[in-house]
Amino acid sequence: MIEIAIWFAFACFGAAIMLCLYRIISAEGVGTRVLALDTMVINTIALMILYGLALGTEIFFEAAMIIAMLGFVSTVAYARFMLRGNIIE
Amino acid sequence: MNHWIVAPIVLPAILAPFIIMVLRYHLDLQRIFSVAGVVALLGIALTITAQAAGGDILVYELGDWPAPFGIVLVLDRLSAMMVLLTALLALPIVLYAIASGWDDRGKHFHALFHFQLMGVCGAFLTGDAFNLFVFFEVLLIASYGLMTHGGGSVRLKAGVQYVAYNLLGSTLFLFALGTLYAVTGTLNMADLAVRVAEIPPEDTALLRVGAVLLLLVFCIKAAVLPLHFWLPASYANAPLPVAALFAIMTKVGAYSILRVDTLVFGPDVAVTQGLLGDWLQPAALLTLAVGAIGILGSQHIARMTAFCAIASMGTLLIAISLFTETATTAALYYIFHSTLATALMFLVADLVMGRRGGAIAPTAPMAQSGLVSALFFVGAIAMAGMPPLSGFIGKLLVLDAARDALDANAIWAVILIGSFVTIVGLARAGTLIFWKSHDAQHNPAPEVDDDEEAPTLPAPEPNPGLAFTAIFGMVMGLVMLTLFAGPALNYAGKTAEQLFTPENYISAVLGGEE
Amino acid sequence: MEALVASAVGIMTAAGIFLILRRRTFPVILGLSLITYAVNVFLFATGRLALDAPAVLNKYEEVPYTDPLPQALVLTAIVISFGMTAVIVMIALSAYLSSKDDHIDMTAQDSVDGAGEDA
Amino acid sequence: MFIIEFLVAFFLIVSGIFGFVGSYGMIKLKDPMSRLHAPTKATTLGVGGVLLASIFHSAIIEQHLSLHELLITLFLFLTAPITALFIAKWHIHRHEKPDDLPDAGEDELWATHAVEQVEDVPDHTKT
Amino acid sequence: MRLLHRIFPHPHLTILLTLVWMLLANSPSLNSLVFGLILGIIIPFITQPYWPDRPKLRNWPMIIEYMLVVLWDIVMANITVARIILFKRDADRQPNWVCIPLELRTPEAITVLAGTITMTPGTVSCDLSAQGHNLLVHCLDAPNVDEVRDQIKQRYERRLKEIFE
Amino acid sequence: MSLFLIAALPFLGAVFPALLIRAGRNAAASAAGLTTFLALMGLLIHIPSVMRGDVVTAGFDWIPVLGLNANFMLDGLGFLFALLILGIGLLIILYARFYLSREDPMGQFYTYLLLFQGAMVGIVLSDNILLLLIFWELTSLSSFLLIGYWKHLPEGRQGARMALAVTGGGGLAMIAGMLILGNIVGSYDLSVILQNKELIQASPYYMAALVLILLGCFTKSAQFPFHFWLPHAMAAPTPVSAYLHSATMVKAGLFLMARMWPVLAGTDAWFYIVATTGLVTMLIGACIALFKDDLKALLAFSTVSHLGLVTMLLGFGTKFAAVAAVFHIINHATFKAALFMTAGIVDHEAGTRDVKRLGGLRQLMPITFTIGTIAALSMAGLPPLNGFLSKEMMLEETVHTTWLHSHYLVPGLALLAALFSAAYSFRFVGHVFLGPQRNDYPHHPHDPPVGLWLAPAFLVVLVVLIGLNSAAIVGPLVAVVSSAVIGGEKLPYYSLKLWHGFTPALYMSVVATLGGLFLLALHRRGEQLWNALPRPEAKVIFEAVIGAFTALSRWITDTLHNGVISRYAIILVAFTVGLGYYAYTTGTIGPETREPLPIQIIPFIGWICLVGATLAIMWFHRNRLLSLVLIGVVGLIVSMAFNYLSAPDLALTQISVEVVTMILLLLSLNFLPTDTPWDSSAARRWRDAAISVVAGLGTGALIYALMLRDFAFPTISEFHLANSYKGGGGTNVVNVILVDFRGFDTFGEIIVLGIAALIIFALTEAVLGTNVRSYLLNRKPHWPQSGDSHPLMMVVATRVMMPIALMVGAYIFVRGHNQPGGGFIAGLVVAIAFLMQYMASGYTWAIERQRFYYHGTIGWGVLIAAATGIGAWFNERPFLTSDFGYLHWPPLEEFEWATAILFDTGVFLAVLGAVMLALDSLSRFAWQPGMAQEFPMDINPLRDDSKDEDKKEQA
Numbered sequence A: 001m002i003e004i005a006i007w008f009a010f011a012c013f014g015a016a017i018m019l020c021l022y023r024i025i026s027a028e029g030v031g032t033r034v035l036a037l038d039t040m041v042i043n044t045i046a047l048m049i050l051y052g053l054a055l056g057t058e059i060f061f062e063a064a065m066i067i068a069m070l071g072f073v074s075t076v077a078y079a080r081f082m083l084r085g086n087i088i089e
Numbered sequence B: 001m002n003h004w005i006v007a008p009i010v011l012p013a014i015l016a017p018f019i020i021m022v023l024r025y026h027l028d029l030q031r032i033f034s035v036a037g038v039v040a041l042l043g044i045a046l047t048i049t050a051q052a053a054g055g056d057i058l059v060y061e062l063g064d065w066p067a068p069f070g071i072v073l074v075l076d077r078l079s080a081m082m083v084l085l086t087a088l089l090a091l092p093i094v095l096y097a098i099a100s101g102w103d104d105r106g107k108h109f110h111a112l113f114h115f116q117l118m119g120v121c122g123a124f125l126t127g128d129a130f131n132l133f134v135f136f137e138v139l140l141i142a143s144y145g146l147m148t149h150g151g152g153s154v155r156l157k158a159g160v161q162y163v164a165y166n167l168l169g170s171t172l173f174l175f176a177l178g179t180l181y182a183v184t185g186t187l188n189m190a191d192l193a194v195r196v197a198e199i200p201p202e203d204t205a206l207l208r209v210g211a212v213l214l215l216l217v218f219c220i221k222a223a224v225l226p227l228h229f230w231l232p233a234s235y236a237n238a239p240l241p242v243a244a245l246f247a248i249m250t251k252v253g254a255y256s257i258l259r260v261d262t263l264v265f266g267p268d269v270a271v272t273q274g275l276l277g278d279w280l281q282p283a284a285l286l287t288l289a290v291g292a293i294g295i296l297g298s299q300h301i302a303r304m305t306a307f308c309a310i311a312s313m314g315t316l317l318i319a320i321s322l323f324t325e326t327a328t329t330a331a332l333y334y335i336f337h338s339t340l341a342t343a344l345m346f347l348v349a350d351l352v353m354g355r356r357g358g359a360i361a362p363t364a365p366m367a368q369s370g371l372v373s374a375l376f377f378v379g380a381i382a383m384a385g386m387p388p389l390s391g392f393i394g395k396l397l398v399l400d401a402a403r404d405a406l407d408a409n410a411i412w413a414v415i416l417i418g419s420f421v422t423i424v425g426l427a428r429a430g431t432l433i434f435w436k437s438h439d440a441q442h443n444p445a446p447e448v449d450d451d452e453e454a455p456t457l458p459a460p461e462p463n464p465g466l467a468f469t470a471i472f473g474m475v476m477g478l479v480m481l482t483l484f485a486g487p488a489l490n491y492a493g494k495t496a497e498q499l500f501t502p503e504n505y506i507s508a509v510l511g512g513e514e
Numbered sequence C: 001m002e003a004l005v006a007s008a009v010g011i012m013t014a015a016g017i018f019l020i021l022r023r024r025t026f027p028v029i030l031g032l033s034l035i036t037y038a039v040n041v042f043l044f045a046t047g048r049l050a051l052d053a054p055a056v057l058n059k060y061e062e063v064p065y066t067d068p069l070p071q072a073l074v075l076t077a078i079v080i081s082f083g084m085t086a087v088i089v090m091i092a093l094s095a096y097l098s099s100k101d102d103h104i105d106m107t108a109q110d111s112v113d114g115a116g117e118d119a
Numbered sequence D: 001m002f003i004i005e006f007l008v009a010f011f012l013i014v015s016g017i018f019g020f021v022g023s024y025g026m027i028k029l030k031d032p033m034s035r036l037h038a039p040t041k042a043t044t045l046g047v048g049g050v051l052l053a054s055i056f057h058s059a060i061i062e063q064h065l066s067l068h069e070l071l072i073t074l075f076l077f078l079t080a081p082i083t084a085l086f087i088a089k090w091h092i093h094r095h096e097k098p099d100d101l102p103d104a105g106e107d108e109l110w111a112t113h114a115v116e117q118v119e120d121v122p123d124h125t126k127t
Numbered sequence E: 001m002r003l004l005h006r007i008f009p010h011p012h013l014t015i016l017l018t019l020v021w022m023l024l025a026n027s028p029s030l031n032s033l034v035f036g037l038i039l040g041i042i043i044p045f046i047t048q049p050y051w052p053d054r055p056k057l058r059n060w061p062m063i064i065e066y067m068l069v070v071l072w073d074i075v076m077a078n079i080t081v082a083r084i085i086l087f088k089r090d091a092d093r094q095p096n097w098v099c100i101p102l103e104l105r106t107p108e109a110i111t112v113l114a115g116t117i118t119m120t121p122g123t124v125s126c127d128l129s130a131q132g133h134n135l136l137v138h139c140l141d142a143p144n145v146d147e148v149r150d151q152i153k154q155r156y157e158r159r160l161k162e163i164f165e
Numbered sequence F: 001m002s003l004f005l006i007a008a009l010p011f012l013g014a015v016f017p018a019l020l021i022r023a024g025r026n027a028a029a030s031a032a033g034l035t036t037f038l039a040l041m042g043l044l045i046h047i048p049s050v051m052r053g054d055v056v057t058a059g060f061d062w063i064p065v066l067g068l069n070a071n072f073m074l075d076g077l078g079f080l081f082a083l084l085i086l087g088i089g090l091l092i093i094l095y096a097r098f099y100l101s102r103e104d105p106m107g108q109f110y111t112y113l114l115l116f117q118g119a120m121v122g123i124v125l126s127d128n129i130l131l132l133l134i135f136w137e138l139t140s141l142s143s144f145l146l147i148g149y150w151k152h153l154p155e156g157r158q159g160a161r162m163a164l165a166v167t168g169g170g171g172l173a174m175i176a177g178m179l180i181l182g183n184i185v186g187s188y189d190l191s192v193i194l195q196n197k198e199l200i201q202a203s204p205y206y207m208a209a210l211v212l213i214l215l216g217c218f219t220k221s222a223q224f225p226f227h228f229w230l231p232h233a234m235a236a237p238t239p240v241s242a243y244l245h246s247a248t249m250v251k252a253g254l255f256l257m258a259r260m261w262p263v264l265a266g267t268d269a270w271f272y273i274v275a276t277t278g279l280v281t282m283l284i285g286a287c288i289a290l291f292k293d294d295l296k297a298l299l300a301f302s303t304v305s306h307l308g309l310v311t312m313l314l315g316f317g318t319k320f321a322a323v324a325a326v327f328h329i330i331n332h333a334t335f336k337a338a339l340f341m342t343a344g345i346v347d348h349e350a351g352t353r354d355v356k357r358l359g360g361l362r363q364l365m366p367i368t369f370t371i372g373t374i375a376a377l378s379m380a381g382l383p384p385l386n387g388f389l390s391k392e393m394m395l396e397e398t399v400h401t402t403w404l405h406s407h408y409l410v411p412g413l414a415l416l417a418a419l420f421s422a423a424y425s426f427r428f429v430g431h432v433f434l435g436p437q438r439n440d441y442p443h444h445p446h447d448p449p450v451g452l453w454l455a456p457a458f459l460v461v462l463v464v465l466i467g468l469n470s471a472a473i474v475g476p477l478v479a480v481v482s483s484a485v486i487g488g489e490k491l492p493y494y495s496l497k498l499w500h501g502f503t504p505a506l507y508m509s510v511v512a513t514l515g516g517l518f519l520l521a522l523h524r525r526g527e528q529l530w531n532a533l534p535r536p537e538a539k540v541i542f543e544a545v546i547g548a549f550t551a552l553s554r555w556i557t558d559t560l561h562n563g564v565i566s567r568y569a570i571i572l573v574a575f576t577v578g579l580g581y582y583a584y585t586t587g588t589i590g591p592e593t594r595e596p597l598p599i600q601i602i603p604f605i606g607w608i609c610l611v612g613a614t615l616a617i618m619w620f621h622r623n624r625l626l627s628l629v630l631i632g633v634v635g636l637i638v639s640m641a642f643n644y645l646s647a648p649d650l651a652l653t654q655i656s657v658e659v660v661t662m663i664l665l666l667l668s669l670n671f672l673p674t675d676t677p678w679d680s681s682a683a684r685r686w687r688d689a690a691i692s693v694v695a696g697l698g699t700g701a702l703i704y705a706l707m708l709r710d711f712a713f714p715t716i717s718e719f720h721l722a723n724s725y726k727g728g729g730g731t732n733v734v735n736v737i738l739v740d741f742r743g744f745d746t747f748g749e750i751i752v753l754g755i756a757a758l759i760i761f762a763l764t765e766a767v768l769g770t771n772v773r774s775y776l777l778n779r780k781p782h783w784p785q786s787g788d789s790h791p792l793m794m795v796v797a798t799r800v801m802m803p804i805a806l807m808v809g810a811y812i813f814v815r816g817h818n819q820p821g822g823g824f825i826a827g828l829v830v831a832i833a834f835l836m837q838y839m840a841s842g843y844t845w846a847i848e849r850q851r852f853y854y855h856g857t858i859g860w861g862v863l864i865a866a867a868t869g870i871g872a873w874f875n876e877r878p879f880l881t882s883d884f885g886y887l888h889w890p891p892l893e894e895f896e897w898a899t900a901i902l903f904d905t906g907v908f909l910a911v912l913g914a915v916m917l918a919l920d921s922l923s924r925f926a927w928q929p930g931m932a933q934e935f936p937m938d939i940n941p942l943r944d945d946s947k948d949e950d951k952k953e954q955a
């Protein structure tokens, strides 16, 4: 049962990531692109936890955590760039 | 435990951070420590050269891990000689940089200078292929900083090109190392040599690709045509004392070719036949040709000197490409000469540029024109391989070594015609720069006799005495190299002999286990 | 899986080189970043691929380990190329601000007039 | 045990659905401001579901308590609002005039529009 | 007391960080507690200058209550919004801006409020007014703006007011 | 005196004039004269042994490897030339002291002159052809300096350059010739070479060596067609012309031909090349000399002609001709030097040396007239002067010479040359001294002080004495020299008498003399004809050729190195791919030995995203921000791939580095244009794409092939896996490799990073120190800026996030040795934590609260790492040897300590400092006055409201 659920979740997040990529490439404004990138990062985190769960390993945890942190930083950086030009002022 | 071997790397690695941290706001102290550091490096270099001169190959196992599992430093005659050359080169350059005030035209000159020395010494000493990459990067990144030292739009633009091209080279280096590791499963050069010699036939294709990529990287560094394009603009636009220091950087490429092609992909190794031998020689000939043509065709003294560097690399590479013991002896001697001569020329070019700008065209008279022109003359003699300086001996050695080569005629023709073009080009530049300050047609403004006027023009250097002393030091180096050509060649000959018996190196590094 | 990795390396290399051949500094820097990714993956893959076999020793049971050495090499390579990228970004920016021109090519004028000029 | 397995599977499926919906929303919703709502689902129930599943899975099936996934949730809850705020501000800055927005009351303007000095810079609204 | 304050500039933060460390270490042990505590003391000491004017938390039961409310809302709102995205035609949707006048003044409290609004799907906090007296919220589908505003003020702001001020 | 000393004295002496010139002109001249005199005396000491026919030698092995030995020898030939060089040198030094004006830097002059003298002495005394080559090239160099001595004259410059190019070029050819010669014989020592005539002449390389050596000789001795440089070298001061271009340097070629005569001469090739060249040169030189109005040019071409004469004699290859050559060398040296000095005196006193402006100086300058006339008549070949004697011998020998079966060609042409020779000699006398006195001389001419005329007078006395009694005066010398030339063989019969009876040579002499007079009479008409003839002006041609080559070189250089880096890169890529392909196809490869891993769906999706993002970057690269976002996607997926493929450390590092890189790029993009314009044509883009695709295919195929084959040998990493725990004390093998097995790499790596930060800092300082600063202050942002630059929510979130991030950093650091993580990633995480603070509250606000300095952090990092390494020294272990152990402090559980952690601390600090310094520097570009703010956030109702209330209260 868990197997099937895992596969279902994999499929969902996999599809979600592709949708995000599509949005990144096709969006007309940078804001939406950044949003899509941010969403992609979040989906990736979910995927990594899923993988850890599927393989019964903890090896993905640190990466997921760091990505959660870094995704935030990079999104803020992009947003600040678009709002102010200068991201550290 | 003989820690001398690692000292040329550790000394600058400690000194540079010390300069950054403690002496950041004290230029005078920086200068004192920097010079002291170079002197100490020279002392270390002399010590290890003495240790290596006996013919023993000394191995230093970093972290106490045996080769090939850890990284080893290997001190043989060649590496000792190259470290010594580095130190010898660095001393006058650092003095000149201080005297000319170049070190004050931007931040962190001395720290970067020592980091550069560290990278160069490390590259010469390491016995590990990946560690060689690391030291290449250390010396490269330090060179990026030195090259753009002081800024200026053109210099920065040239800097972008220099960095971009070399980043491609670094990438190539990684591709090469990856391939070699993937085939042989090792990174230690001696171990690599053992494994390459025993490579099963099913793996030769991939190994050959790795080998050729690696050699290409070294060829980029050594400015072999057609991989030399990074050199002219970057050397010509670098601060010229830095360009003088860069004279050793091309030699790192030459050194690596020599090292790898004698140790790992040696002449007896069937599997790597033809990877370099087939094209290095024509490429070297073209390098010399392009260099000589560049000397004649340059309109700027710095650019011309950059082409001098290329031309001398051409000559050196011709010698290397012959891959015989005699030719290698010649190459080793020529490395010494070419490094000092190129550096000398760059320093003289800096004197000229500081006084009148670098255009090879008549301009106003300059301060100390007599002295500067005399030094230019000496530098030109050295560069062109004219007697009585070591360049002539080097050229004779290379010609002599080439006489049994397949293409001896072509080699001789290119070297001699190249020398001719070089002479014409340098004579043209010298006469235009130093002698043509009075040509009424070209310079309608009334001018005074430069010999009369010279003393009244101020020298641009804050400390011209030291600047000239530094350059004289370099000239003395060339003179010594000429006078003691016999002992020098004796050392070079033994070095070549050592290089052509890689078994000793291998057994020294790997012990008895292989 | 190998085919995916290999083709990814190839595509990143190709795109990287394509961008390096552009004439402005920014795309060139992007190209260098891309080719850096490519070479990192390349170097990593020389240890051959393995799933769920990280080179973290398991004290309790015998498990397969992936080849740790290429990973260490890639780590070094990543760090170094980060430093290099930072430097080229900085030099490119400085060059642009000094000349208000982000062409990467040197014109003949540059090489003749300004060679070695002081700041 | 079955219940635990069921619970894990349930969380996984829920997370999958919400994760997908979050990204699908970005495609389906047409106006940029509405798209901004989508990732919250991925962040909250999407990732949250997986994390819960993981915690349960390790606690019951692998027999050791592993709560560090909670940290990721903590991070996401701390950061996602900020991310959304910034993107919303970008949208307001680029696409909304002060008049398009509800009245800001005594403060007159919303912070994004409250620029200290007006500069005559070219308007690249398309970027 | 002053010394104590200097050593523990943010006791709550120390607790939080120690907890974070325990979570990171992921296996309860004395070692990790001690080490976490040490870091939990050192790090706030380092970051202290970046957090001046720390608010005081007053009502701990209210904090628990608030968290439960929010969790519940998140689940519910997720379902609502998923339904909107999946099944509602885009044209039928009524996105809207809502201005929420704030009674909260503490930056920390405002942040928690805005964060809560964003994390509950269907609403996103978009901006503060120029002096920080109003919060701009965007709703994915809000035919009735006042209802949204009242709900937010009622369910969240009220509780936060009690916690922070 | 040792030969070393003789050769070395001029060089040693060269130092003095330059130094002594401050002590006065006399001091400089005396020093030069004294050294020369000493050397001359040293030479003369050897007269007895030389006259006995002994060969004096001295030598030591200088460069044995090369066979370049510092061997000197003195035989008759060497003695004669050394005598000429030093003797005439002494006279020239005397003459120059009075000749040079007050403005001329005399110290320099004598230095150059002595350098030249030393080089010449070296040539003639060398017993090693490589050594000889050194001196040979030195003469070219020193003569370059001497010719260009008057730097202000363009003619001097051009002349010097031309002379250097021609003689230096010839010297290069000679290097090749000498090396060939040495290789044939197996030694570079002359004494050995001269013993091996048969070996040399039988060698297939004989022709090559001959031609190359002769090229050197002909260029140096200004033989046709290389004669053109000599007249232009006359721009030099007259003493130089007299010394170099008559007495010494131009004779170096003759000397060498004479030196090599025993082994090179005697073949047809030698005869036809050398004799013909000599003959033609003699004729052409004489002909041109007749029509030169410049006295020195006249003498120069006359010299060319006489050199041709000697060359021709040497070319004949007979012993008698060799004797004649030797004799003429002596004679020519005496009269020609005297003539040059005379010309110099005339120039000096009359203010011009243009024949057309002279005439009638006989009474005004009687002494000069006498000297000049005697020398000129000797040059014309009139008895009883010495010129007559050797010319007779020459003519005599021509009569016996057949050239391609023709008996008349050589004597006929030689006669013609002699006729011209007589004509210009008479012209020298007639048009300068004879004729009516004029009143339009530029100066008032009169005889010079004795110092000027003494030297030529001495020479003229020799001219007469040798002519009258040559056998007594120079007979032994000629004998001994000739003997040396012909290689010690028996001398032929010859007699150095004025009267040999009515020989064909005598008739020819008479014809030549009369014809010369006749020609002089017709000079004006001849001149018209001459001027009407098209004459290729060698100088113009030479300059044009050099100019054309320079222009061509410039074109080649600038076209090749046109600054277009993309082309350089294309060449690099194409070359690499080509060679790689070659290397691959010339090797062999076995079948795949590894099963590929199955493709799973999620990696496949990742692959699609990666490929999609990569292609999108290529397609959209002009939109820089989009490219950056897409690069972020690629980085994310690469990082995921690392994680998926069992490399968690890599994943962490990759993603952290990528974010920092992205931030650096964003910081710079703030100032750069946001779009890349199209500036390459579609064709170019397609070409680039094609090359890129080929390279991509290559790398892809390579790694594919590698991955599907096993290592050919067991990999060394097995050792690392086996020893990581027991030898390195860590279970994370990757980290143990980084900090222990290959800690030295890491040491280099952090230094790279530190340097990067230093460069960024230094560049920032450099750039902001220029007018860029004002540009930045006045520049407009890319687009309007929003309000609220430090939003409240962000600030508050950071207050919590940053401590947590620091905690995560600490965690990553501590566990690194045993689990994925380590100092590097921790450094990046901590840096990002601080970056968060920067972004939240602004750089200036944050930096005021900063408690560490980045330079120091980097420095400490590197120093700690180094100190950890050095610490091992005290344990008698190599650099970077690690140690570890376990501590147990109850009630705590046991925990590990390792020096590697200290090393990792160094890494951590260096990384942290480097990243922060880089960010810090870049953010300084955006600094604007008034940016420093008092508060962490722009909007804070709590703060503002209380302020408002305060205001109200105050009101």
Ligand code: NA
Pocket: D037, D040, E117, E118, E119, E120, E121, E122, E123, E124
């Ligand atoms: Na929401």
Ligand code: NA
Pocket: A070, A071, A074, F632, F633, F636, F659
């Ligand atoms: Na990112």
